[in-house]
Amino acid sequence: xxxxxxxxxxxxxxxxxxxxxxxxxxxxxxxxxxxxxxxxxxxxxxxxxxxxxxxxxxxxxxxxxxxxxxxxxxxxxxxxxxxxxxxxxxxxxxxxxxxxxxxxxxxxxxxxxxxxxxxxxxxxxxxxxxxxxxxxxxxxxxxxxxxxxxxxxxxxxxxxxxxxxxxxxxxxxxxxxxxxxxxxxxxxxxxxxxxxxxxxxxxxxxxxxxxxxxxxxxxxxxxxxxxxxxxxxxxxxxxxxxxxxxxxxxxxxxxxxxxxxxxxxxxxxxxxxxxxxxx
Amino acid sequence: xxxxxxxxxxxxxxxxxxxxxxxxxxxxxxxxxxxxxxxxxxxxxxxxxxxxxxxxxxxxxxxxxxxxxxxxxxxxxxxxxxxxxxxxxxxxxxxxxxxxxxxxxxxxxxxxxxxxxxxxxxxxxxxxxxxxxxxxxxxxxxxxxxxxxxxxxxxxxxxxxxxxxxxxxxxxxxxxxxxxxxxxxxxxxxxxxxxxxxxxxxxxxxxxxxxxxxxxxxxxxxxxxxxxxxxxxxxxxxxxxxxxxxxxxxxxxxxxxxxxxxxxxxxxxxxxxxxxxxxxxxxxxxxxxxxx
Ligand SMILES: Nc1ncnc2c1ncn2[C@@H]1O[C@H](COP(=O)(O)OP(=O)(O)OP(=O)(O)O)[C@@H](O)[C@H]1O
Ligand SMILES: [Mg+2]
Ligand SMILES: [Zn+2]
Numbered sequence: 001x002x003x004x005x006x007x008x009x010x011x012x013x014x015x016x017x018x019x020x021x022x023x024x025x026x027x028x029x030x031x032x033x034x035x036x037x038x039x040x041x042x043x044x045x046x047x048x049x050x051x052x053x054x055x056x057x058x059x060x061x062x063x064x065x066x067x068x069x070x071x072x073x074x075x076x077x078x079x080x081x082x083x084x085x086x087x088x089x090x091x092x093x094x095x096x097x098x099x100x101x102x103x104x105x106x107x108x109x110x111x112x113x114x115x116x117x118x119x120x121x122x123x124x125x126x127x128x129x130x131x132x133x134x135x136x137x138x139x140x141x142x143x144x145x146x147x148x149x150x151x152x153x154x155x156x157x158x159x160x161x162x163x164x165x166x167x168x169x170x171x172x173x174x175x176x177x178x179x180x181x182x183x184x185x186x187x188x189x190x191x192x193x194x195x196x197x198x199x200x201x202x203x204x205x206x207x208x209x210x211x212x213x214x215x216x217x218x219x220x221x222x223x224x225x226x227x228x229x230x231x232x233x234x235x236x237x238x239x240x241x242x243x244x245x246x247x248x249x250x251x252x253x254x255x256x257x258x259x260x261x262x263x264x265x266x267x268x269x270x271x272x273x274x275x276x277x278x279x
Numbered sequence: 280x281x282x283x284x285x286x287x288x289x290x291x292x293x294x295x296x297x298x299x300x301x302x303x304x305x306x307x308x309x310x311x312x313x314x315x316x317x318x319x320x321x322x323x324x325x326x327x328x329x330x331x332x333x334x335x336x337x338x339x340x341x342x343x344x345x346x347x348x349x350x351x352x353x354x355x356x357x358x359x360x361x362x363x364x365x366x367x368x369x370x371x372x373x374x375x376x377x378x379x380x381x382x383x384x385x386x387x388x389x390x391x392x393x394x395x396x397x398x399x400x401x402x403x404x405x406x407x408x409x410x411x412x413x414x415x416x417x418x419x420x421x422x423x424x425x426x427x428x429x430x431x432x433x434x435x436x437x438x439x440x441x442x443x444x445x446x447x448x449x450x451x452x453x454x455x456x457x458x459x460x461x462x463x464x465x466x467x468x469x470x471x472x473x474x475x476x477x478x479x480x481x482x483x484x485x486x487x488x489x490x491x492x493x494x495x496x497x498x499x500x501x502x503x504x505x506x507x508x509x510x511x512x513x514x515x516x517x518x519x520x521x522x523x524x525x526x527x528x529x530x531x532x533x534x535x536x537x538x539x540x541x542x543x544x545x546x547x548x549x550x551x552x553x554x555x556x557x558x559x560x561x562x563x564x565x566x567x568x569x570x571x
Contacts, residue, residue, distance in 0.1 A: 105434055127442055128446060128450075130445070131445050131446050131449065135438050135442050138438040138439075138441035138445065139436060139438025139439075143441070143514055144514060144515045145448050145516050146516050149445075166449075
């Protein structure tokens with residue numbers, strides 16, 4: 001028993017040390033984010049940081065504030081309190097809550113990406129697959145049709161959609177294909193940080209597994225950092241390096257993924273973990 | 280004073296000059312001035328009921344009404360022709376309500392209201408070209424939300440506009456858009472040139488004339504001041520081409536004017552004639568002079 005406690009303590013100390021070291025070349029940092037919907041708490045006093053190439057999982061039950069937090073830190077929702085910092089490509093630190101809207105939208109288009117749970121929210125359904133992938137390229141100034149098409153074809157291959165479907169509309173795709181197309185459309189400009197809200201939420205289990213596998217490989221291959229919101233602990237176990245657990249808008253536990261899942265400290269996290277294991 | 284002009288004087292007393300009241304004109308002129316200051320930017324204005332239905336050029340008519348002065352010489356064309364119903368009724372409307380002189384000759388006109396064409400004869404300084412515009416928003420069919428399109432213009436987020444051209448090439452092997460081909464005005468706002476054929480697009484560039492656009496139903500006014508750079512959007516490997524049917528006008532023989540296709544016999548025989556009726560007449564005159 002004592003040995004167990006001891007190990008645990010040293011683990012935590014090690015972890016804290018690592019965090020301190022990492023902070024110096026952080027990619028993204030949110031501090032004390034609060035968002036209220038009138039009387040309702042969306043999320044409260046949440047801080048997190050993300051290092052280059054790292055995957056952060058946000059877990060918690062329905063209504064715990066995961067989507068609210070994600071939309072706040074992506075810049076989609078205006079925060080009531082707190083600051084959001086991005087260490088941009090030129091190593092200048094930008095505060096999302098202070099920069100102008102054009103600048104923010106430019107960053108959202110180049111450095112960041114957002115994958116919606118429902119592919120319909122993240123795709124243009126009446127535009128061909130190639131056009132969907134090409135849009136972000138054209139938005140940042142690509143003006144060569146042949147090149148754009150070639151890049152789109154390469155990405156279809158990467159997400160395992162037959163290149164012959166390049167001129168088909170997403171409405172003719174299955175749910176899993178649509179989600180893979182959405183991922184390609186977001187990754188094509190090689191953002192440094194990608195936000196995902198339940199990216200496999202609406203899909204059946206075998207399709208989910210394939211997409212998760214794909215995501216894991218792409219994120220590793222490209223060295224992209226990611227924040228992934230899910231209520232599925234299997235998803236975070238597969239993808240995330242670190243996780244935060246939310247309840248009622250608060251972060252109640254944070255740590256390395258394996259650590260939290262194998263040895264949850266907070267009562268609620270314990271419940272969350274055990275409820276999954278029982279299934 | 281003969282009987283005829285007495286009646287005309289009577290009309291002018293009934294209507295304010297050029298139909299609209301002075302307050303409304305002032306409101307439209309303010310919008311026009313703003314539009315000229317921000318080339319290609321769509322200025323909202325409160326469009327008035329006109330004594331004709333939308334789709335008949337109520338936006339263009341209001342702009343013309345706000346610009347007209349008594350010594351103007353007005354030309355009205357529809358698809359390049361002075362003698363179609365739409366053109367005739369608008370011309371009559373302003374003869375009746377403003378008693379201005381009218382002409383069919385492009386070079387004589389001080390103000391030209393047009394639907395779907397730019398005259399072939401090069402426009403000059405101090406001429407005003409008023410376009411009737413059905414849909415002023417070039418991004419409308421790509422992004423239906425007005426709040427979003429306004430933001431896209433404000434932040435010049437025009438990736439989506441290129442997506443449309445991309446889709447064209449993917450589907451047809453070339454840019455199929457033949458009318459209302461989008462342009463970038465003064466290197467800034469993407470603008471809908473109204474449904475003119477893309478053959479006319481180059482005429483908008485660096486034009487000495489003032490180009491004003493009025494959309495009645497959509498309540499928008501925009502403008503291109505004289506000598507403004509107007510560039511048709513394209514890809515490096517699919518450059519913009521001002522295309523037209525590769526034939527000669529069967530009346531005047533011109534091969535460099537925009538042609539309409541007409542069926543000339545019951546068995547479907549086709550022929551091509553200039554869409555710009557004034558230009559065709561001028562060319563025919565020139566030809567007969569040469570022959571003399
Ligand atoms: N637009 C809104 N207006 C008012 N309250 C809202 C709004 N959006 C979210 N909330 C409230 O904020 C809280 C957090 O909601 P949020 O959508 O962030 O939760 P979530 O963790 O993403 O849940 P889920 O897993 O169901 O997607 C909830 O109590 C919710 O009712
Ligand atoms: Mg949610
Ligand atoms: Zn002719």
